[in-house]
Amino acid sequence: MTPRRPPAPWLDAALLAAALLDVWVHVDPGDRIAMACALLGAFALVLRHRLPLLTYLLALPATFVTDSVFATLAALYTLASLSRRRVLLAGCAAVFTVGDTTAWSWPVPEFADPTDAATLITITYSLATATAPVFLGQLVQARRELGLRLTEITEAREHERRLLAQNVLAKERAQLAREMHDVVSHQVSLIAVRAGALQVGNRDPEAKEAAADIRRLAVQTLDELRHMVGVLRAAGSRPTELTPQPLLADLPQLVDGSGIEAELRAELPQELPPAVQRAVYRTVQEALTNIRKHAPGSRAAIRIGQQDGTVHVVVVNSAPQRPALPLPGSHHGLVGLRQRAELLGGSVSAGPTVDGGYELRLEFPAQDAS
Known part of the structure; x- marks a missing residue:
């Protein structure tokens, strides 16, 4: 010493x-x-x-x-x-x-x-x-x-180390962009094409509607993938605009395009902080995704409100009407929601209901995030 x-x-x-x-x-x-x-x-x-x-x-x-x-x-x-x-x-x-x-x-x-x-x-x-x-x-x-x-010398070596790390990160992002462009985008494009063909060639109204939803979601996913590829390729060279973050006004479109029979009742002021609005949107989005994957054919009720300075988000679905398909997943959705809620000073609870359905509840302060 x-x-x-x-x-x-x-x-x-x-x-x-x-x-x-x-x-x-x-x-x-x-x-x-x-x-x-x-x-x-x-x-x-x-x-x-x-x-x-x-x-x-x-x-x-x-x-x-x-x-x-x-x-x-x-x-x-x-x-x-x-x-x-x-x-x-x-x-x-x-x-x-x-x-x-x-x-x-x-x-x-x-x-x-x-x-x-x-x-x-x-x-x-x-x-x-x-x-x-x-x-x-x-x-x-x-x-x-x-x-x-x-x-x-120490500062020069630290600067060199940061440059090397940035160079490695840029190469990894470029490789990830290539993989997303060459593999993921190609497969999503095929999904959109096949869904379009199914929509045109099928006479069943429900099947045509389902094919139209698949095609619309595939096209939307392609647009987001193209933007993400652009962001990854531009990383380290110049600032890039990111996709606009969702707000409360986007909730009806999210629910309508989910393919689930859902009832939305939202009573929140539009002047809430953006971080709070994003948390509400992501909570509903994650809940609808889980319902679509694990409870096909069920109905959902979405209740969003504010009481005593606390935002309450409750998403409840009924029991599934048919067996769920074995779809791949990262199992990180609820973990991410809990982390987001903790950052906002709130909490998330989830669990099955007595009638065989599932309930997701989120609570956090309305003004603690900005």
Whole structure:
């Protein structure tokens, strides 16, 4: 786990406190010039982030007249962590070394014999003291830049991953569009053609009416399939208008075209939110589909109303009059209705009735969806 860094204001306050402590320990209060230079260098640290070079220059005089060098070293570290000019940093370290080795003889510097071992040790110590914050600042700068580069690489890889996923999704949609166009549309077209031939060649009125319904539904399905194919093919290239969503005004057409003897009684205001109207429509649509598949020949009663801010949808069918045909299904219809109702803050209940029929009931708030 990476340790958390202290907040910048607290770190600045700690550096200032350490610099003032260094002044209190190493500077004689009676030496006004030395005290002024040391305090100037300490309080200059508040500028180190915005003006690092000026901060170093303000802290540097204390190095020549006192042993208080903490502020100068802190300013040198900040300059090294923010600057890329290595010649400047080397010059600043060299100036610090000169000031630190001549502080005892200021204002008239006296340079000792450079061949003397003690002098060499002092110069080496001062140079190492100046070099350490420079190297540390450069290391922090490199670490910060490396973090930025890693962030950029991570973002680039994430962007590449999203593009790859979109490309795969586009290919899958294109393949699905081809399958729908080549297989499903072809088969539905054959259904429409055969239903048309049956309508023309059959003399039984009920059979002709049933064939006409089959042909009409097949043509409608073909139109929806063509639009879905267009949507799938255009996915990822440009926005595509989707099929208009059904509303309450479309319920009579849905019931009339269901092929079921059904009675619709709807007493709902037309200004209900679109999501509520879609939920009502899909509930009735799913109920009629299930009746047609599982209860052929039965009659249905559809009651839709609103009471105390709650929408009630009840679809009840009588017992089937003939055996149901084994038609394929996904068995997801009621699950989808329950999920839609839960999103709207309502509930769905379904079950058999005492006379052998089936009842589907949906309840949800009238204004909780938009």
